[in-house]
Amino acid sequence: MKRSQDKPQILLDHHLKALKLPVFLRERQKMAAQCATEKAEYAEFLLRLSEQELLERERKGTERRIKTARFPAPKSLDDFDFLAAPSVNKKQVLELARCEWIDKRENLIFIGNPGTGKTHLAAALGLAACQRGYKTRFFTATGLINALVEARNEKSLLRLQGQLAKLPLLIVDELGYVPFSKTGAELLFEILSQRYERGSVIVTSNLPFEEWTSVLESERLTGALLDRLTHRVHILPIEEESYRVAQSKGRRRKRAVKTNGKEEDITLTNSAN
Numbered sequence: 001m002k003r004s005q006d007k008p009q010i011l012l013d014h015h016l017k018a019l020k021l022p023v024f025l026r027e028r029q030k031m032a033a034q035c036a037t038e039k040a041e042y043a044e045f046l047l048r049l050s051e052q053e054l055l056e057r058e059r060k061g062t063e064r065r066i067k068t069a070r071f072p073a074p075k076s077l078d079d080f081d082f083l084a085a086p087s088v089n090k091k092q093v094l095e096l097a098r099c100e101w102i103d104k105r106e107n108l109i110f111i112g113n114p115g116t117g118k119t120h121l122a123a124a125l126g127l128a129a130c131q132r133g134y135k136t137r138f139f140t141a142t143g144l145i146n147a148l149v150e151a152r153n154e155k156s157l158l159r160l161q162g163q164l165a166k167l168p169l170l171i172v173d174e175l176g177y178v179p180f181s182k183t184g185a186e187l188l189f190e191i192l193s194q195r196y197e198r199g200s201v202i203v204t205s206n207l208p209f210e211e212w213t214s215v216l217e218s219e220r221l222t223g224a225l226l227d228r229l230t231h232r233v234h235i236l237p238i239e240e241e242s243y244r245v246a247q248s249k250g251r252r253r254k255r256a257v258k259t260n261g262k263e264e265d266i267t268l269t270n271s272a273n
């Protein structure tokens with residue numbers, strides 16, 4: 001007798017597992033008891049379970065996207081101090097965090113001196129994209145070129161190019177610190193060309209556009225790359241000094257006030273960075 005009663009339960013659990021509905025599987029008995037106590041209708045029971053299932057699926061999807069994006073550090077817009085970066089238009093950045101530019105396949109370029117928050121903002125906008133359901137991948141320019149060269153050597157370049165082309169958002173950080181080899185520059189150009197009007201890119205650079213030739217070597221290639229990248233683009237120049245230098249100046253000033261009782265200006269050495 002007991003066995004025939006158990007059978008539907010066992011089958012149900014099996015089917016829920018096969019259908020990949022872990023929340024239904026885990027919560028159905030508890031929810032059934034709760035709905036019985038509340039005299040909630042059957043549709044209500046299903047609605048509550050499906051809502052929980054959906055929420056968990058979204059949460060897990062976001063977690064997975066953030067993990068595969070490989071951000072260098074977990075930075076968000078909440079921990080970006082806009083008061084310390086007056087040249088960054090807060091309203092514009094918050095608007096960009098809504099990701100409509102990704103739907104329109106536009107690009108984003110941050111240009112500014114080292115330490116001004118370019119990587120922070122690029123990662124934070126990437127995080128916002130992951131949270132809104134866009135698959136994202138973060139690379140340094142050198143890291144991306146190394147991955148492309150390695151893939152080419154292992155004859156898997158097409159596969160990597162295909163994977164990158166499918167991403168709605170690709171982040172290329174730190175263009176400008178290290179000059180690329182001719183092959184490296186060409187591979188990078190190819191990736192960015194393939195994305196043209198098909199997917200969005202965030203590029204950060206410490207160099208103004210006029211100086212990009214110094215890392216890409218060829219003027220022709222730089223021209224062609226800028227032509228594609230800047231066709232539909234939001235350019236965000238950051239004009240402050242390094243955030244860390246500014247912070248360190250602030251701390252030293254506070255210390256000086258404490259010891260002398262009055263504020264003194266303190267000259268910083270480069271080691272503060």
Ligand code: ADP
Nearest residue numbers: 079080081084085114115116117118119120243
């Ligand atoms: P960049 O990429 O321009 O060289 P980063 O984004 O790496 O600069 O910033 C250097 C450090 O300073 C990071 O830890 C970053 O989180 C922090 N930082 C920079 N600007 C700000 C800011 N306005 N508010 C909070 N943290 C900032």
Ligand code: MG
Nearest residue numbers: 118119173174
């Ligand atoms: Mg950086």
